[in-house]
Amino acid sequence: MFMGRVTRENMTKLWRKIARVNIKRSLLESVSVFHEFLGIIWDRILACSGRPARYRRLTTRPSSPPPEAVDDCGLVSRQDPKETFGTGYDTDSDLVTLKISLLGDCQIGKTSFVIKYVADEEEKGWLKMTGLNLMDKTLFVRGVRIAFSIWDVGGDNKSIDHVPMACKDAVAILFMFDLTSRCTLYSVIGWYSEARKWNQTAIPILIGTKFDDFVQLPPNLQWPIVTQARAYAKAMKATLFFSSAKHNINVNKIFKFIMAKLFNLPWTIQRNLTIGEPIIDF
Numbered sequence: 001m002f003m004g005r006v007t008r009e010n011m012t013k014l015w016r017k018i019a020r021v022n023i024k025r026s027l028l029e030s031v032s033v034f035h036e037f038l039g040i041i042w043d044r045i046l047a048c049s050g051r052p053a054r055y056r057r058l059t060t061r062p063s064s065p066p067p068e069a070v071d072d073c074g075l076v077s078r079q080d081p082k083e084t085f086g087t088g089y090d091t092d093s094d095l096v097t098l099k100i101s102l103l104g105d106c107q108i109g110k111t112s113f114v115i116k117y118v119a120d121e122e123e124k125g126w127l128k129m130t131g132l133n134l135m136d137k138t139l140f141v142r143g144v145r146i147a148f149s150i151w152d153v154g155g156d157n158k159s160i161d162h163v164p165m166a167c168k169d170a171v172a173i174l175f176m177f178d179l180t181s182r183c184t185l186y187s188v189i190g191w192y193s194e195a196r197k198w199n200q201t202a203i204p205i206l207i208g209t210k211f212d213d214f215v216q217l218p219p220n221l222q223w224p225i226v227t228q229a230r231a232y233a234k235a236m237k238a239t240l241f242f243s244s245a246k247h248n249i250n251v252n253k254i255f256k257f258i259m260a261k262l263f264n265l266p267w268t269i270q271r272n273l274t275i276g277e278p279i280i281d282f
Contacts, residue, residue, distance in 0.1 A: 094144050094145050095144075095145045095146075095147060096144065096145070096146050096147070097147045097149055098146065098147065098148050098149065098171050098172075098258070098262065099149045099151065099169055099170045099171060100148055100149065100150045100151065100170060100171070100172050100173075100174065100255075100258065101150075101151045101153065101166045101167050101170040101172070101173045101174065101195070101199075101202070102114065102150065102151065102152045102153060102173075102174045102176060103153055103163065103166075103167075103173060103174070103175055103176065103191040103194075103195055104155055104174075104175060104176035104177055104184065104187070104188070104191060105155040105177070105178075105183075105184045105187050106154065106155035106156055107155070107178070108155065108176055108177055108178040108181070108184050108209050108210075109176070109178065109209035109210055109245055110152050110155070110176050110209070111133060111152055112209075112245040112246070113176070113207075113209060113243065113245045113251060114133070114135055114150050114152050115135075115245070116245040116248055116251050117137060117150075117251050117252065117255060118135050118136070118137045118150070130154075130158075131153065131154040131156065131158055131159035131161070131162050132151065132152070132153055132154060132159065132162045132165075132166065133151075133152040133154075134149070134150065134151055134152070135150045135152070136148065136149055136150070137150065137255075146259075148255065151165075151166040151170070153166045160194065163194050163195060163198065164197075164198045167195045167198040167199040167202070168198055168199060169199070170199055170202045171202055171203065171258070171262055172202050172203040172204075172205060172258045172261075172262075173195050173199065173202045173203070173204055173205070174205050174207050174254070175188050175191055175192055175195075175204060175205065175206050175207065175236070175238065176188075176206075176207045176208075176209055177206075177207070177208055177209070177229075178208075178209055178210055179208040179209060179210050179211060179213070179214035179225060179242060180210055180213050180214055180217070182225060182228070185208075185225070185228060185229060185232065188206065188232055188236075189232070192204070192236055203258060203261050203262070204236050204237060204238035204239075205238055205239050205240075205241065205254065205257075205258070206229065206232060206233045206236060206238040206239070206240045206241070207240075207241050207242075207243055207254065208225075208229055208240070208241070208242045208243065208279070209243055209244070209245065210244060210246075211242045211243055211244040211247075211249055211250075211278050212244040212246050212247050212249070214242070215276060219275050219276060222275050222276065223275055226273075226275060226279055229279070230273075230279075230281050233281060239257065239280075239281070239282040240279060240280070240281040240282070241253070241254050241257075241278070241279070241280055242278040242279040242280075243278065244278070249278050250278055250280070253269070257269075
């Protein structure tokens with residue numbers, strides 16, 4: 001998927017395409033901030049008039065932190081869950097739903113990555129469609145339920161039709177590639193460009209899978225992949241993680257990082273750029 005000969009001219013075109021997408025994303029974020037400001041003013045008008053303000057389930061990036069920190073990531077929450085989320089959601093007052101999309105080529109370990117994260121919820125939460133898999137993971141934090149709705153898009157040509165539906169309203173998009181297959185890294189640019197057509201505000205995260213196999217390669221073969229992946233992440237304005245579903249390396253940490261970004265929690269994990277270790281770069 002999205003493969004082709006990589007030349008200097010092609011790479012220049014790809015970087016220009018990413019730049020155009022990022023400019024559009026910045027404009028939309030500015031509009032989003034203005035829209036939130038108007039929403040606050042409107043809520044105050046309703047409050048002054050004696051009419052209760054309406055609440056909706058969370059579908060975009062909130063400005064308040066979540067109710068609880070994630071210990072192994074060094075996250076610290078300073079706010080009560082009811083103060084954070086309010087008490088007036090449409091159906092479940094204690095439920096916050098976060099949609100996450102996974103994009104990347106076939107056979108790179110996306111589904112294994114999701115299954116490792118959802119663990120015991122695999123059987124009850126799995127929904128398979130042609131070219132699209134959906135799974136939920138619910139966390140209970142101080143009486144507040146935080147539900148990750150994970151959309152795993154297949155990596156073949158037919159699955160591209162699912163990208164609009166999978167990316168719409170997502171708060172984060174995980175762009176994944178196989179660390180042992182450089183062509184899947186080249187494909188990330190195509191996935192990124194396609195995803196940004198439908199969602200320009202979601203948090204981008206670049207994930208290299210199968211780190212357990214990658215680490216067996218000689219350092220002189222690992223270094224070019226690390227360098228190129230970091231360059232891609234920088235162009236995409238994405239955080240880079242190397243992961244392994246088999247050994248649960250950085251799988252849970254990635255979702256906790258999403259929580260930290262969405263709710264403005266302190267993120268104390270340090271960058272790791274050491275060859276032979278799971279890279280974290282932001």
